[in-house]
Amino acid sequence: MKNVAAKSANRTAVNSIGDALEALPSGSTSRDVLDALSHMIEANGLTVGDRLPPEIEIARRLGIGRAKVREALTAWQNMGLVVRNKKAGTRLAAEMSSNAIHLPLTLKLEAESLLRTHAVRRPLEIESARLASRNRTDRDCRIIAARVAELMASFEAGEDWRPADHRFHGAIQEASGNPLFNQLIQQIQAAFNEIYEAPFGQPHLGENTIPLHPELAEAIVAGDEGGATRVMSRIMDMVEAEIRKVIGTADV
Amino acid sequence: MKNVAAKSANRTAVNSIGDALEALPSGSTSRDVLDALSHMIEANGLTVGDRLPPEIEIARRLGIGRAKVREALTAWQNMGLVVRNKKAGTRLAAEMSSNAIHLPLTLKLEAESLLRTHAVRRPLEIESARLASRNRTDRDCRIIAARVAELMASFEAGEDWRPADHRFHGAIQEASGNPLFNQLIQQIQAAFNEIYEAPFGQPHLGENTIPLHPELAEAIVAGDEGGATRVMSRIMDMVEAEIRKVIGTADV
DNA sequence: ATCAAGTATAATGTCAGACATTAATTTAGA
DNA sequence: TCTAAATTAATGTCTGACATTATACTTGAT
Numbered sequence A, B: 001m002k003n004v005a006a007k008s009a010n011r012t013a014v015n016s017i018g019d020a021l022e023a024l025p026s027g028s029t030s031r032d033v034l035d036a037l038s039h040m041i042e043a044n045g046l047t048v049g050d051r052l053p054p055e056i057e058i059a060r061r062l063g064i065g066r067a068k069v070r071e072a073l074t075a076w077q078n079m080g081l082v083v084r085n086k087k088a089g090t091r092l093a094a095e096m097s098s099n100a101i102h103l104p105l106t107l108k109l110e111a112e113s114l115l116r117t118h119a120v121r122r123p124l125e126i127e128s129a130r131l132a133s134r135n136r137t138d139r140d141c142r143i144i145a146a147r148v149a150e151l152m153a154s155f156e157a158g159e160d161w162r163p164a165d166h167r168f169h170g171a172i173q174e175a176s177g178n179p180l181f182n183q184l185i186q187q188i189q190a191a192f193n194e195i196y197e198a199p200f201g202q203p204h205l206g207e208n209t210i211p212l213h214p215e216l217a218e219a220i221v222a223g224d225e226g227g228a229t230r231v232m233s234r235i236m237d238m239v240e241a242e243i244r245k246v247i248g249t250a251d252v
Numbered sequence C: 001a002t003c004a005a006g007t008a009t010a011a012t013g014t015c016a017g018a019c020a021t022t023a024a025t026t027t028a029g030a
Numbered sequence D: 001t002c003t004a005a006a007t008t009a010a011t012g013t014c015t016g017a018c019a020t021t022a023t024a025c026t027t028g029a030t
Helices: A002-015 A030-043 A055-062 A066-078 A103-135 A138-156 A162-175 A179-200 A207-222 A225-247 B002-020 B030-043 B055-062 B066-078 B103-110 B114-135 B138-156 B162-175 B179-200 B207-222 B225-247
Strands: A082-085 A089-092 B082-085 B089-092
Touching (some): A030 A055, A030 A066, A055 A066, A066 A082, A066 B066, A103 A207, A138 A162, A138 A207, A207 A225, B030 B055, B030 B066, B055 B066, B114 B162, B114 B207, B114 B225, B138 B162, B162 B179, B162 B207, B207 B225
Antiparallel strands (some): A082 A089, B082 B089
């Protein structure tokens, strides 16, 4: 019975893709293929568990080779967005894996994932600040001082201070002596931005925390482990509060 | 001049892959291809910026088709681990890309130190314990209780308790309500094991910490945020101490 | 008529070969 | 010596074929 419903749903989907899948211009990238598919999925209201058209059909409609379609679908598969099955074809995956963030498809689902992403970033930032205040070299101190000055100047000039903020935190992670912190946080932050920038435009998230940054820099330079931990925690808490305010939810 | 050095490095790499790339058994998956390549990369000491052999060469050596090699490399490319270039071939990427949190190779390339890996795991474990003691459901409590019982039984029976330990920590991360913790820690731990098991054989790392685990479980079930944080911190500190003892180094 | 077993089929998975494209390298020329 | 054109070695793409397999269908027995 469930099969019957699924089957008819599939048929409508497959029959009506002509409306939404048009030939791509030449030189189109794998990303374009995914965008076209996203569009088709949305236009047809396909949901989790539904089948996509066969690869060969997609290729024909888009006017590209099957290899290109496969490459694109493989990307989604690796992100956990679709599962492929010999006879059953390619279906939208039962669950969106969290490190798979392809915007057109997942935007609606990802609001609270901003908080989740931040929740992971939080302890890493705090720990990196603690280690930085412990392991910093003279050179690190000079860089941190320069970066925080740069940040405050940018902030007070009313410019877009986020690149400077990014560099400042990068300097702290650098000073921690463990490159993994920088790597991980950078990736997490990139994922965050990918979710965030699109739906809400140009944000000023974290603006209230900027005045705290000189204090953070001082604590690290002074080697004050507890102070660095405390200030960074406060910064992270304030960022979290702002996220909640923006997306208007309360639960993690 | 830099070109010359790079070129000669490439040549040695390409010439010596015969040592490290052996034919795969049939039915091998794309993951196997990547594992074989990882192995080759490590065996030849390739680092960021170095070239991989041409796809067709890899395919020949592994006894598979070029399509399969391409699919595997595409996965890495999508994760930002490699960049491909028409004539220049495929190179290990200079920077890890954003939406991909694929740690195993990253860590292998970047972290020669177990301590660094552990240093990243530490704050994540502590935070997940804290969140678990805050967000746990009744169901989580039951699972945690069952897992810790299982762990202690396995430990006292003198068996290999590590799978049970793994499941216990997994239950805590589950209880935190944020699946990202589980994902990240699991990957970090996988990377750790990949580095660790090989050189030191069958370890009993963390054995001294097992008796602390019931206490940790109790704190979480009781909702004692401070207690959970404290115990998990102690566990992590002890693991770190044991790592230091094993590898006999002092520096992070 | 219902259920089980076997068969057919339609989709993905893989391979091979060819050609297109591009960027590094080499060569020719000013 | 420097610049520009030709070469070339790699990835990128297309096509067609075959392998594999999970589903869908058919057949047979109870």
